[in-house]
Amino acid sequence: MAKEVKRSIRERIWRLMEERDIASFPRPVYGRIPNFKGAERACQNLTRLGQFADAAVVKINPDAPQRPCREAALAAGKTVVMPTPRIREGFLLLDPRSIPREAYREASTIAGAFKWGRPVKPWHLPGVDLVVVGSVAVNPRTGRRVGKSHGYAEIEWGILTAFGKAGEGTPVATTVHDVQLVEDDIPREPFDLPVDVVATPTKTIFVRRADPKPSGIYWEYVTEDMLREIPLLSEIRRKNVFI
Numbered sequence: 001m002a003k004e005v006k007r008s009i010r011e012r013i014w015r016l017m018e019e020r021d022i023a024s025f026p027r028p029v030y031g032r033i034p035n036f037k038g039a040e041r042a043c044q045n046l047t048r049l050g051q052f053a054d055a056a057v058v059k060i061n062p063d064a065p066q067r068p069c070r071e072a073a074l075a076a077g078k079t080v081v082m083p084t085p086r087i088r089e090g091f092l093l094l095d096p097r098s099i100p101r102e103a104y105r106e107a108s109t110i111a112g113a114f115k116w117g118r119p120v121k122p123w124h125l126p127g128v129d130l131v132v133v134g135s136v137a138v139n140p141r142t143g144r145r146v147g148k149s150h151g152y153a154e155i156e157w158g159i160l161t162a163f164g165k166a167g168e169g170t171p172v173a174t175t176v177h178d179v180q181l182v183e184d185d186i187p188r189e190p191f192d193l194p195v196d197v198v199a200t201p202t203k204t205i206f207v208r209r210a211d212p213k214p215s216g217i218y219w220e221y222v223t224e225d226m227l228r229e230i231p232l233l234s235e236i237r238r239k240n241v242f243i
Contacts, residue, residue: 006149011030033136035064083156141207
């Protein structure tokens with residue numbers, strides 16, 4: 001039932017963004033964390049916050065609407081932790097001190113991150129001070145969000161928390177278009193990651209979360225397909241890290 005409700009919300013938002021021409025490249029946005037017109041402004045609003053200013057290490061998802069956030073973080077001298085797409089190749093660490101300033105934009109792309117970043121096992125990552133996730137929809141009242149249905153943000157969070165790199169006190173933010181703000185009662189599954197901050201092109205919202213953040217990897221929800229598709233999960237499981 002929860003998955004059906006989430007699917008309905010996703011499809012409604014994807015359709016709305018396409019019909020109103022809010023969506024941006026890559027299109028169509030169906031099946032994606034949707035890029036949108038105004039993504040740069042949303043990221044600018046995020047960078048004005050104390051949570052961003054105070055963060056030395058920022059973990060940011062690899063999707064298109066958060067590319068400006070990755071560039072802004074590098075330009076501000078922050079270390080960026082970027083999961084590779086679908087977490088297939090684990091995490092990349094982007095150190096702005098080892099990247100020429102004129103290459104920050106390139107390094108903020110997926111191809112550029114592979115060029116300028118270096119792969120780091122999660123147990124060797126520095127502690128993360130701020131997490132930025134992509135969303136298809138988010139309820140700004142409760143902080144519950146809907147991703148593209150694969151649960152990558154939750155798996156990434158689970159890995160970080162399993163190794164003590166993030167936790168309940170680590171702020172989680174998302175950048176979305178205003179039309180992605182919903183009043184739906186988004187159902188919660190145990191592993192779902194809520195957000196503390198929502199930045200849109202027009203405003204910033206501080207959320208009074210309805211739920212605690214999950215902690216660790218919820219192995220009972222990890223399928224054999226996931227273990228095959230995300231080798232890092234299999235590696236962690238072989239290490240018997242059931243945190």
